[in-house]
Amino acid sequence: MQAVAEALRTARHVVVFTGAGVSAESGIPTFRDALTGLWQRFDPAELATPEAFRRDPALVWGWYEWRRARVLAAQPNPAHRAIVELAGLVPRLTLVTQNVDDLHERAGSGGAIHLHGSLHAPRCFACARPITGLAADLREPQEGRRIDPPRCAHCGGPVRPGVVWFGEELPTQALEQAFDAAQSCDLLLSVGTSGVVYPAAQIPRLALQAGARVVHVNMQPVEVGGAREMSLVGAAGELLAALVERVKAADGASHSHPS
Numbered sequence: 001m002q003a004v005a006e007a008l009r010t011a012r013h014v015v016v017f018t019g020a021g022v023s024a025e026s027g028i029p030t031f032r033d034a035l036t037g038l039w040q041r042f043d044p045a046e047l048a049t050p051e052a053f054r055r056d057p058a059l060v061w062g063w064y065e066w067r068r069a070r071v072l073a074a075q076p077n078p079a080h081r082a083i084v085e086l087a088g089l090v091p092r093l094t095l096v097t098q099n100v101d102d103l104h105e106r107a108g109s110g111g112a113i114h115l116h117g118s119l120h121a122p123r124c125f126a127c128a129r130p131i132t133g134l135a136a137d138l139r140e141p142q143e144g145r146r147i148d149p150p151r152c153a154h155c156g157g158p159v160r161p162g163v164v165w166f167g168e169e170l171p172t173q174a175l176e177q178a179f180d181a182a183q184s185c186d187l188l189l190s191v192g193t194s195g196v197v198y199p200a201a202q203i204p205r206l207a208l209q210a211g212a213r214v215v216h217v218n219m220q221p222v223e224v225g226g227a228r229e230m231s232l233v234g235a236a237g238e239l240l241a242a243l244v245e246r247v248k249a250a251d252g253a254s255h256s257h258p259s
């Protein structure tokens with residue numbers, strides 16, 4: 001912890017790269033955790049592909065509305081808040097997320113780069129026009145309930161969730177910004193991601209190759225490849241809050257002892 005806090009304190013550009021684990025303490029299930037992971041109970045091929053939506057739009061829309069309802073009912077947790085605080089303590093911080101929730105924004109992070117889209121930005125499946133006015137007061141739909149998607153006011157096509165599905169391209173500009181940030185930072189914190197979804201999973205590797213330090217914050221130990229890579233094991237909320245406290249304490253100490 002101390003080594004990471006020191007690296008944070010001296011870094012000029014920090015990238016925080018988050019996955020589903022950063023929202024786990026808000027009660028949002030991750031995809032791959034053994035007990036709560038969504039894919040333990042659902043087959044992604046049935047739900048998160050364009051083919052699935054074509055085959056059974058009500059099943060897919062219902063599943064995403066269930067997920068959106070859970071996010072609307074959730075609150076940002078200490079991990080989201082620690083990232084906001086960290087941004088105020090380092091010269092430059094770029095937040096890159098694979099998450100499709102809006103908990104970073106609701107915690108107060110501005111300008112997060114969303115690699116996999118958003119549950120809150122649906123668009124027409126046929127003409128791709130953005131759709132506004134989705135109900136914000138969703139009563140939690142039951143898991144597994146089918147809901148017919150609304151229709152696009154312009155062309156009548158079915159409305160789809162604004163997330164990136166398996167087999168789809170990531171938004172080009174977001175991916176470029178994320179790769180640039182990874183290659184120009186001196187420290188990358190990779191928080192709550194299993195690192196198996198490509199191309200996003202390349203981001204920590206790009207940072208390492210460009211000479212940055214990479215610190216993994218995860219409930220599971222992450223295998224590291226050298227002195228510039230570290231793994232902190234534990235809950236993101238606890239670890240990030242503790243890191244921020246250490247950075248603040250070290251800053252305070254250095255200000256009270258001018259050299």
Ligand code: NAD
Pocket residue numbers: 018019020021022023024025028029030031032033037038098099100101116191192193194195196197217218219220234235236237
């Ligand atoms: P993942 O489900 O594959 O992995 C979650 C990771 O978080 C695991 O490595 C796990 O050990 C770790 N983790 C769980 N709880 C944690 C905690 N409290 N503190 C620290 N680490 C914790 O998630 P991923 O790597 O983001 O997978 C990619 C896909 O999952 C993304 O495309 C993303 O869109 C999607 N997803 C997003 C959300 C969301 O927006 N909240 C939720 C579920 C899945």
